[in-house]
Amino acid sequence: MPSFKCKDIGLDCPFKADAKTQDxxxxxxxxxxxxxxxxxxxxxxxxxxxxxxxxx
Ligand SMILES: [Zn+2]
Structure with a gap:
């Protein structure tokens, strides 16, 4: 399952998300x-x- 964290792009933000598809x-x-x-x-x-x- 694709996932993303704002921290991974250097933002000081606790947001993370995942979804079934990248779209x-x-x-x-x-x-x-x-x-x-x-x-x-x-x-x-x-x-x-x-x-x-x-x-x-
Ligand atoms: Zn963010």
Whole structure:
């Protein structure tokens, strides 16, 4: 199950998420980024970091 932690991309944030698929996980991360980090859209370089940080 793919999982992600904000800490893995250097954010001081306790958020972690997992989902059945990477697509679903990206949606959860995007929603969290918007509400907790004020990212209405996730910048491409942050997106690249997130994808690297996702554990399969
Ligand atoms: Zn976070």
């Amino acid at each position: 679903e996980l990206m949606k959860k991360i995007a929603a969290h980024a918007a509400s907790a980090h004020g990212m209405k859209t996730v910048p491409p370089e942050t997106m690249a970091k997130i994808k690297k940080a996702i554990k399969p």
